Amino acid sequence: SQTIHQWPATLVQPVGSPLSLECTVEGTSNPNLYWYRQAAGRGLQLLFYSVGIGQISSEVPQNLSASRPQDRQFILSSKKLLLSDSGFYLCAWRWTGATGELFFGEGSRLTVL
């Protein structure tokens, strides 16, 4: 069976510090991978998606970046965090060419102080 792991679960960081959130998927190969951010009352905002190693697409301009160094690893990063980066970050995966159903990780709550 397939599983998705996300860490850390919670993170408190000062403004201007770097960020690294990691996500790995097990039990499948060549998944489509996604990073979403969830802010209160704003639903889920798609940040990045990837259809393969080294292939990253950004949905919105922002202070964040993503990388996919391995087939089943997706990393969300920032060099200098802003207060507005606070939120609940969700990693998700989907089978390539399938019906669009997403499988989500447990999320990472980031608080920038």
Added chain:
Amino acid sequence: AQSVTQLDSQVPVFEEAPVELRCNYSSSVSVYLFWYVQYPNQGLQLLLKYLSGSTLVKGINGFEAEFNKSQTSFHLRKPSVHISDTAEYFCAVSLPSGGYQKVTFGTGTKLQVIP
């Protein structure tokens, strides 16, 4: 581009009463439709999905949804809610094409079940 509207940000309902959570979508082509549930501080879990065929879709935990093409709606229903149904519910839409498929989510509806 597709979009999803969930008009109700919060829905309070008494335990064992029926509930309907509303979802309307906008798209110029056929779409796939989904409902997800999110419990506090957790990721999203798929409740049900509509791809094609019967317009009444049954999902987990006793939920069902009906696809109405003429009204571009996909409302979620449950005939009798439990305390454990307290959560946030998201409607989502995806285009049924090959390759990358963008999934667009609504802003969510918080269901509060009152004992």
